[in-house]
């Protein structure tokens with residue numbers, strides 16, 4: 001468990017600050033497999049996880065979904081044969097909040113524990 005994944009998501013209101021470029025540079029080092037990407041003008045974190053078949057991909061998807069419900073913070077999840085694309089961003093601020101880095105780290109932990 002990393003320093004990030006040991007944290008809990010906090011309530012994120014519309015006026016919460018987005019992670020700055022400097023903060024992003026520090027945080028991303030703790031989740032090196034995630035790629036920051038701007039989509040539809042919104043900065044997001046994305047990682048593709050590979051599996052042997054659809055069943056394993058779906059099992060991972062459900063575990064990430066359960067973690068997200070527990071945190072009250074929800075990702076984009078695209079489940080396909082042999083892969084799941086997970087995308088984290090904060091809808092309320094249309095960008096990245098610390099919560100997204102916490103949940104990306106927790107997603108890594110879910111994968112590592114399979």
Ligand SMILES: C[C@H](O)[C@H](O)[C@H]1CNC2=NC(N)=NC(=O)C2=N1
Pocket residue numbers: 012072073074075088089090091092093
């Ligand atoms: C009302 C509810 O708490 C909010 O809509 C939460 C739920 N999950 C969320 N998930 C994400 N990724 N961003 C949000 O802003 C968000 N808001």
